[in-house]
Amino acid sequence: MKVFGKLAILGLLVLGLVLPCYAENIVVAGSTTVLPIAQKAAEVFMNNNPGSQISVRGGGSGVGIASIIDGTCDIADASRPIKESELDNAIANGRMPKANVIAMDGICVIVNPSNGINALSKKQIKDIYTGKVSNWSQLGGGNAKIVVISRDSSSGTFEAFGELVLDKEKVRSDALLQASNQAVVTTVSSTPGAIGYVGLGYVSSSVKALDVNGIKPSKESVLSGKYPVGRPLFMYTNKEPRGLAKEFIDFILSADGQRIVEEEGFVGLK
C-alpha cells in the first residue's frame, strides 16, 4: 500500500509537471482599436477554457502585422488591411497572412455638443484636416477657430482616416495629436471649437457624432457599407488559423464573441 501510495504521488507529480507543458499559449498583438475586443474576448475565453493562455497586447496595426511576419505573435490585430509591401515581406519570409474579419468599425467625426454643425461632407472634413478651412464660419457654423484633434501617426485609426478621408494627404501641422481614442473624446468634449475622429465604439454623450455625406454613423450604415468612413477590423493569422488561435477566432465570431464586440461599441457581423 505504501508503495502504491508513493507511486500515486509520483504519478501526480509527473502529471503536474507534464500537463502545463501541453497547455497552449498564444500571443495576440497589434491594433489599439481592436485591443479592447481582444482583451475582453481573451478574458472570457480563458475563463471558459482553463489551461489556455492568451496574451494580448497593443502596439498598433503595423506592429501586429510585423509580429505575425517575424513569428513573434500568433494573431495580429489590425484596423486596416495588410499593405502590399507587408504582404511581399511576409511571403518573402515564408508566411502567408490570412485575413479574418471579426467586426466592423465606423470612424465617427465628432465635435463638441455646443457646436451647431450636424453634418459635413468628406471633402469638408478633408479641408479642415489639411488646413484649407480653419474657422467654423466657413462651414456655416459660428465664428470660432477650429481646433483640430488627430490621432498620432502610429495608430491604425490615423492610417484609416488618412486613407478614407484625407486621400493620404498630410494632417495640418497645428493639429493636436492624441495617443488614444478616449483622449480624443475627452479633448473634444472639453473644447468648444474642437473636431476629432474616433471609432464608433468610443462615441459617448459627451460629444456629437456628425453625419458624413448625409449618412448617419450607425451599426446599420457601417455594415451595409453605406457609411463612407467605415472599415473592417481584422485578426490576421499565418495561413488558416489552427489550434488555440482558431478556437479563439471562432469564439469571437460566435454569438457570445459578437456580443463582446457590440458591448465594446463596435459593430458585430451577425
Added chain:
Amino acid sequence: MRKFLAMTALAGFMTFGLGLGSSYAGEIDLLLQKLVEKKVLTAGEAQQIGTETKEQVKAEIAAGKFSSLPAWVQNIKLKGDLRLRYQYKHEKAANDYSKDTQIGRLRMRLGLETKVNEKIMVGVGIATNSSGDPRSTNMTFGGSGDGYSTKMEIRLDNAYAKYSALPWLTIVGGKMLLNDVLWEPTDLIWDTDITPEGGVLQFNKGLGDNAGLFMNTGVLVQTADTSSDNDPVMMYIIQPGATYKLNDSMSLKGAFTANIGGNTKGRAYPTADWYKSSNTKNGSNWAYDYRTISPALEFSIKEPFKAVGLDIENMKLFGEYVENLATSDNNTGFSLGFQLGNDKISKFGDWQLKYIYAMLEKDAVLDVTPDSDRYSGKTGMRSHEVALNYGLGKNTFLGLDVYRSWSLIGRRAPETLVQVDWNLKF
C-alpha cells in the same frame, strides 16, 4: 453552410479572374449585395466574405509573384547609375608652362545584390573603366585615341560575399565596396571609387538608443607577388569607432583607423598611370613603408538654422587626420569641411553644398589611394573643393564640383578642375 458555399464560389470566381483582380472585386460586391437582398446572407456576413475574399486574392497574387522563380532570383536587387560630365582643367606645370583642357566623360555602373540564403548575401558590380584604373570609372569621349566613337570598356568593379554570422558580426570578402571596408568622412585618404580586395570583419554593437560601437578590421591585398617568396604588399586595417546621438537633432560619429601593413619599402614603384610618382623614391623603388594612423570625426545637426528662420535640413562638420608612422618627413595630412542642405537628393529642388580643405604631404599615404580629382590624385598637395548638387527630379541631379589645388613641393604649380555632372540613378 451558406457562408461556406458563398466563400467557395467566390474564391473560385476570383481565382479564375486573378489577373483581372480589381474588376472582379467590383463584381463580387454586386453579387454579395444580391445575396443580401435575397436574404441568403446578412449584411455582416457579406462584409466578412467580401473582405476576406479580396484579402485572400491579394495574398495569392503576392505569393504568385514569388513562387515562379528561385529564391535567389526573387531576392535580386538591381541598381546603377549613369553620369555625363563636362570637365575643364587648368594646369600649370613646374616650368610655368600652362595647359587648359576640356573633355566630356561618361561613367556607367550597374550592380546586383542577392541573398544566397538568410545569412549570406552576394553583390556583383560592373562599371566603365579605363585600363583597370582603381580610382576612376570614367571614360573620356574620344579618349581611346583610335578614332571617332570607339567602344568603351566595361570591367568587374566589385564582387563580394557578406556573411551575417552573428547579429553583431558580418564577414565580407572579395573585391569589396569601400563602405563595407572602412568609414571615412572625406576622400582625403581613400577615393570612393576604390573597391579594395581582401577580407574584412565588421563588428557592430548598439549601446541603447543613442550610442553604438563599430569596428572594421581586415586584410587588403595591395600587390600580389608570386614571382618570389616575398610577402605581397598588404594593408592590415583596424578601425574602431563609435556613434553617439547627443539629442534629437545632433549626433557624432568618430573612428580611429590604423593601417599596420603598407610594406612597400624597397619594392619597385609601379609604372601604371594611376601611380602618380608623388611618393618618395629610392632609385626606382619606394623609399618608405606606409603604416598610417588616421582619426576622423563627423558632427551632424538637423535643421541647424531653424532658430533664425532658415529652412536647411541638415549640416555636417567633418574632418580627418593622417600620419605615416614609417617616416618622420612629409608624413602628415588632414581635411576639414562642411556639408549643408538636404540629407539626400531625392526630388527637384533638393540641394547639397559641400566644402573641403585638404592637405596631404608627400609621404602621408600611398599615392594610389587619395581622391583622383584632387590635384590629379597626387600626394604633396593642398586643395580647396566646393561642390554643389541640385535635384532635378526623382533619381536625377546636377552636380558642380570645383577644385583649386597647389603643390606643397617646389613651385606651386596650381591646378583648377571644374566638373559639371548630370547624374541619373536607376
